[in-house]
Amino acid sequence: MKKSLIIASTIAALTITSSAQAARDHIDVVGSSTVFPFSTVVAETYGKNTGKPTPKIESTGTGGGMKLFCKGEGIDTPDITNASRRIKSSEFELCMKNGVTDITEVLVGFDGIAFANAINGPSFNFSLKDVYLGLAAKIPAEAYQNGTEGDMIDNPFTHWNQINANLPAVKIKVLGPPPTSGTRDALQELAVEGGCKNYPAMKAMKSSDKSQYKKLCRGIREDGAYVQMGENDNLIISKLTKDPNALGVFGFSFLDQNGDKVKGSAINNSAISFESIANGDYPVSRPLYFYVKNAHRGVIDGLDGFIAEFVDEDTFGEEGYLTDKGLIPSPENIRSGFAEDALGAVKLAL
Template identity: 45%
Template sequence: MRKSIIISGVLAGMMLAGTAQARDYISISGSSTVLPFATIVAERLGRNPDFKTPVVESGGSSVGKKSVCDGVGTEFTDIGNASSRMKEKELAYCGTNGVKLTEIKVGYDGIVVAGSKAGELLTISKADLGKALTAMVPASEVRNYKTDVMVPNPFTKWSEINPDLPDIAIRVYGPPTTSGTRASFAEMVNEKGYCGKDDEAKRVLKIMGEKAKICRAMRTDGVYVEAGEQDNLIVQKLQEDPTSYGIFGFSYLDQNADTLQGAVISGTAPTFDNIATDNYSVSRALYFYVKHQHMGVIPGVADYMNEWTKHWDEDGILAESGMIPMPAAERASYAAAMKDLPLLTADMLK
């Protein structure tokens, strides 16, 4: 019996080794916002003849977090990129599949509402922006109804939200529900910027027994248009239609500053300095999640993480490409985490 167990263990080890040899490159997927930065790092690692260039794919933050949690083995993703932090229920899914992760923050990013320089510069408050894009608004804000209910958003022009805004149709291109950018925008702008600040919305929601997060839902009546996870496609649409606006990460505005301009939100323009100094209110952290079980199995995972640390400071190529660097102390903390691989737990996400 003992001998058969040993033989079985040897065979299992040989199978694992064979599986590991089936993929000799790092597989990364997730956030379209993190995508350009992860691609830069991957290409830099690929200059090392000891490693193949990692394959970096988009799909959205939800896809990145799910794919890295789907299972252990070389058929599964090694690293998931995200522009929204992992939730407890997402980590629980990891647990059901036996996946152990370490969370690495790599920098910060501002979410911009951009438009063509050939169109009108949008200067708007977070409350008005949320009111324009949230799916439900208080009936009393529509036609001064007395009814204390939330109704589908009927506003079709920016000027109907606020007479100081452009008298043009509201048309905003943005990411789908799988996107961390969309989740962060809906929370910061729709929920907290509008429903969390608008007195009438707060009053009606309280009467209805609803939480402000009901306002996170984006409109589905054609005013907000899902344009997929390819932010470059949104950029192209804005260049073609100067009356429309688009939602994406600051780096895409930065790389297209010759044709696009970012909306001034609550008095602050989306500039590198404003985001870096926390003066721009619509900003968030960027992450990747690395799978413990693939360390030492997929070649180059530790080297890929270390490659980030070579380029993520104030003078690095990632900052030049639009990513907002973390303060030095945070960079040091996460550089240490890349080596120590602290296990991500639910308590850390509370």
């Protein structure tokens, strides 16, 4: 009893003293859960090749990562943040305000959003408009049985073939990620909003009433046709195999690993594949970035080495090991530009 009290107080004392000189010997990375699988592979390879401490990668989401990253310049802040979209100007300003003025932007590659169903189910070929009419909470009335133009109605569609006669006659049931997920943002901004823009009235609304436009063009239906799953994509895949008519929405790397269970739908006549995402034919894909705090270079041991490993051709190039994990590399000239920026610590200006 007495002994444990002594130990406890020693630990408490240790806590307070350790805070003073907590020098860090590992690289600290935070940010997007979409970049996480790629970032971790690079970290592991770096650690094993050099024998240095393996960088620690936290999956905080893009926004959460930016908040931590932009908090300041001390070594108790992360060195790198991963992002599944470009840094927002508001985030950039926050960084500037907190003294994080010198950061470098690196484009890692691209990630496609797959609409997939079980391998034995019907095949789909959507246009973005189909996706919008299938998933939006409210749709223009003219899209449904000669409704009055200009009105917005609650989404009445129950089967895909009601939207487009070429689609299979199955019930609309889409299993997808929750609002906290970056995949969900991409689904809303690239797919649903992408289809929404096909209506001139909506396009006009974008300039006149932007918040209303966002609400109508990105709102996902909540009447049961869109089933919100957790962040766990493996769970979506196992549900899809049990219900061949249901569609699931997840990142391309999961489709790539589970090609024996699920198949991806084509969008705008372009089947989802490595090549179609890379050359931009497949429309629902997003860029993946990481941002480096240049003030930490030379302070945190190995930071330059880790970045060099990340932008190596054998890592994020056409034949790099990240492609085995489902990363879609960016075109060569863009890639080499970002690699130079990364190695030369070129300062980002928005």
